Amino acid sequence: MEAMRAYIYEQYGGPEVLTLQEIEKPIPKENELLVSVAATSVSTGDARIRQGNPFPIRFINGLLKPKKKVLGMHISGIVEEVGSKVTKFHKGDKIYGSLGMNFGAYAEYACIPEDGHVSLKPEQYSFREAVALIFGATTALHFLAKSHIQTGENVLVNAASGAVGVAAVQIAKYHGATVTGVCSQRNFELVRKLGADHVIDYKSEDFTQNGKTYDVIYDTIGTLHFARVKHSLSKKGRFVTNNAQIRDYLAYVFNRTKIVLGVSSDDGLDKIIRMAEEGKLVSVIDSEYSFGQMRLAHERVDSGRKVGNVVMNIRN
Ligand SMILES: NC(=O)c1ccc[n+]([C@@H]2O[C@H](COP(=O)([O-])OP(=O)(O)OC[C@H]3O[C@@H](n4cnc5c(N)ncnc54)[C@H](OP(=O)(O)O)[C@@H]3O)[C@@H](O)[C@H]2O)c1
Structure with missing residues (x-):
């Protein structure tokens, strides 16, 4: 042996x-x-x-x-x-x-x-760069695809500096969205560099109170829930969460077209490679x-x- x-x-x-x-x-x-x-x-x-x-x-x-x-x-x-x-x-x-x-x-x-x-x-x-792509990008790709993200949509990514968030910003941009990243100020530069058109500091601004609406609000970290964001969704807006709690599943029963939740899969690995090879995903x-x-x-x-x-x- x-x-x-x-x-x-x-x-x-x-x-x-x-x-x-x-x-x-x-x-x-x-x-x-x-x-x-x-x-x-x-x-x-x-x-x-x-x-x-x-x-x-x-x-x-x-x-x-x-x-x-x-x-x-x-x-x-x-x-x-x-x-x-x-x-x-x-x-x-x-x-x-x-x-x-x-x-x-x-x-x-x-x-x-x-x-x-x-x-x-x-x-x-490198080996380290490649392995670092997989977790966040397969997750973000899975949930954004499930939200049927469209070119020209306004997408807000909550926790844009986390593993899922940094991939979600890039993947939303790849799909031709206008992206708002919610993160702390120290990560503004990074999140802009990844493609965010706008950034919001969650420590000093509550985006649900700014009167703006978004077509997709993707909560990558689990600090939001549907009732809190529903007034910030456009008419066709979808709330996407990869951290669904019981209240999200309950809300989903009554708002199936407006809430995206569930468990990620690794099916997007091939697409991630294509994006990486095109230089669209770092x-x-x-x-x-x-x-x-x-x-x-x-x-x-x-x-x-x-x-x-x-x-x-x-x-x-
Ligand atoms: N459903 C699924 O299949 C699935 C798949 C993958 C991941 N997940 C879940 O997704 C979650 C996120 O994963 P992750 O790896 O991306 O997390 P992560 O990398 O640990 O996220 C950390 C980042 O979140 C930021 N952050 C913390 N609190 C914040 C807030 N209130 N608002 C905005 N940003 C905030 C932090 O920035 P600051 O330090 O500047 O605050 C930090 O940069 C995990 O709970 C994971 O289990 C679920």
Whole structure:
């Protein structure tokens, strides 16, 4: 048996539940690639899974303790071996992709099916830049597509400086929208650079009181709800949230055409690559950590203050 290093967690909780251990190196099935992982991202999604919070997450990953003990969804790295039936990838290919709810990215090696969410890494991006694109951009693309965003619409992105927010600003712009980014003043320059036409400091201005209306209000962080924003929606306006609470689901029952909510998917990875290759999507990296610093990376994510994405370099 060959061994590798990986972060294991045996119970839900804070960053301290993650411990670096030696475990068995995975062997690719006939349809899988064995990837030597160069970098992974540490996202708010990972942090929620680590905590087992909100509770429904536990229906997927174990009620009392995690069933899958190696966390992490997104990888970039080099294909080290391919299964006997793999045709699209070869040893040595530089790839990036999502393991989704199979997890396993906090490790030196991971297996991914060739028909899964995996693609050749765009040449102009480093491993760290590529992996930092996935979480926010797949989420923002999923929710903005579901909102049927149209060219020329007025789109407001709440928390435009978070991992999802920085991608949402760029993707809304890519679709020809006029974009307003809501963030704190210290992030104005970044959010404008990503394409926002207007910026609003949430600490000094409540946009729901400024008399303006928007066709899409995308709350990427969960500080808004439908009742609060409905007067700021245009006639055809939609409130989009990737942090729906019970009140949002209740409001949805009576306002199906005006509310977009649910769970993201990784289906947009190919489109993200095209946007990245066209130079229309850049990754924003808040901070980088080396493999021994996983707990620090999770503490940074838990702070709620990161700007864009946290990257974990597994091989330096
Ligand atoms: N439904 C789904 O499938 C799905 C998928 C992905 C993510 N999510 C959820 O989406 C949420 C956001 O994820 P994320 O990774 O983008 O978050 P994040 O990166 O942690 O967001 C942090 C950013 O939000 C800003 N911020 C904090 N409070 C704010 C406020 N009241 N108004 C405006 N900006 C504020 C912070 O800026 P300052 O420090 O300057 O305040 C910081 O830059 C998470 O809860 C995640 O679980 C859901």
